[in-house]
Amino acid sequence: MIQVENISKSFGDTPLLKNISFSVAPGERIALLGPGGSGKTTILKLILGLLTPDTGSISLMGRDMVHMTSDRERREVLRKVGMAFQQGALFDFMTVRDNLMFAMEHMTDFDLTEMDSRVKRFLSAVKIGRTELMYPYELSGGMQRRVGIVRALATDPIVAFFDEPTAGLDPVTSTIILNMIRDLAGKTNDQALVVCTSNVEIAIRFADRIVMINDGEVVADGPWRQLILSGSPWVQKFLQVRLIGLDTEYALELDLPKEFISQHWNSNQPAV
Numbered sequence: 001m002i003q004v005e006n007i008s009k010s011f012g013d014t015p016l017l018k019n020i021s022f023s024v025a026p027g028e029r030i031a032l033l034g035p036g037g038s039g040k041t042t043i044l045k046l047i048l049g050l051l052t053p054d055t056g057s058i059s060l061m062g063r064d065m066v067h068m069t070s071d072r073e074r075r076e077v078l079r080k081v082g083m084a085f086q087q088g089a090l091f092d093f094m095t096v097r098d099n100l101m102f103a104m105e106h107m108t109d110f111d112l113t114e115m116d117s118r119v120k121r122f123l124s125a126v127k128i129g130r131t132e133l134m135y136p137y138e139l140s141g142g143m144q145r146r147v148g149i150v151r152a153l154a155t156d157p158i159v160a161f162f163d164e165p166t167a168g169l170d171p172v173t174s175t176i177i178l179n180m181i182r183d184l185a186g187k188t189n190d191q192a193l194v195v196c197t198s199n200v201e202i203a204i205r206f207a208d209r210i211v212m213i214n215d216g217e218v219v220a221d222g223p224w225r226q227l228i229l230s231g232s233p234w235v236q237k238f239l240q241v242r243l244i245g246l247d248t249e250y251a252l253e254l255d256l257p258k259e260f261i262s263q264h265w266n267s268n269q270p271a272v
């Protein structure tokens, strides 16, 4: 579905990405995890063909995104892609409904009945059915986020990207949003989903496999339950530091590896 090979990218004299490679298969849910400023959003822009790498190749659904020169061809590929940007990116002058209709009109062949039923179904699935005729500025940040995510998925994309879908939201809303992405997307099994985040909890709640970026390089790529126990010292530390000390019940709910729990928690109290 996505194949990134040996990508490097500098801005001016500053190398940001060095030899990045990873791939995403149909049906996979992966998290691109790394500290703020490590280049996650830039990687998405490269995959979507919005930026060109200095070296390396990128294929998205079998199409070469680096050497694609025709806008028509790029639009054709991007019609099958869902994207929820880090900064909402809803049209402020359109109602919620019209934002969603606009995306479906441009990206799908759905008829009016299908589009209308999707608007209602998806909005009520994320519990904001009431906002259909409201404008983005009338919504809270969390509601705007939900609309952005609905817009990314309502078009039935083959691949969907979510850039920091929960940044700045409270933990309860964050959990609702993650579950929502999984539920809304869960209908088609071969849909590939990529979440970019700097938040370990978000990454492991969402994805089985994570690709970790640090200092412009892929420093880990695998199931997080393995990485947490056997990644490099930096990887283990990055993953563990946020998790150790969590409430025991919550740690169990995250399904952290038993070995990790027994190392760091005693029977009742989280170890600090």
Ligand SMILES: Nc1ncnc2c1ncn2[C@@H]1O[C@H](COP(=O)(O)OP(=O)(O)OP(=O)(O)O)[C@@H](O)[C@H]1O
Pocket (backbone or CB within 6 Å): 011, 016, 034, 035, 036, 037, 038, 039, 040, 041, 042, 043, 086, 164, 197, 198
């Ligand atoms: N077009 C550009 N020109 C110059 N520098 C850029 C450009 N785009 C990104 N950068 C720089 O690249 C670095 C990585 O940016 P990017 O947004 O990809 O990181 P990120 O991992 O998504 O960060 P965050 O977690 O904060 O969203 C930043 O230092 C940013 O200033």
Ligand SMILES: [Mg+2]
Pocket (backbone or CB within 6 Å): 040, 041, 042, 086, 163, 164
């Ligand atoms: Mg970013």
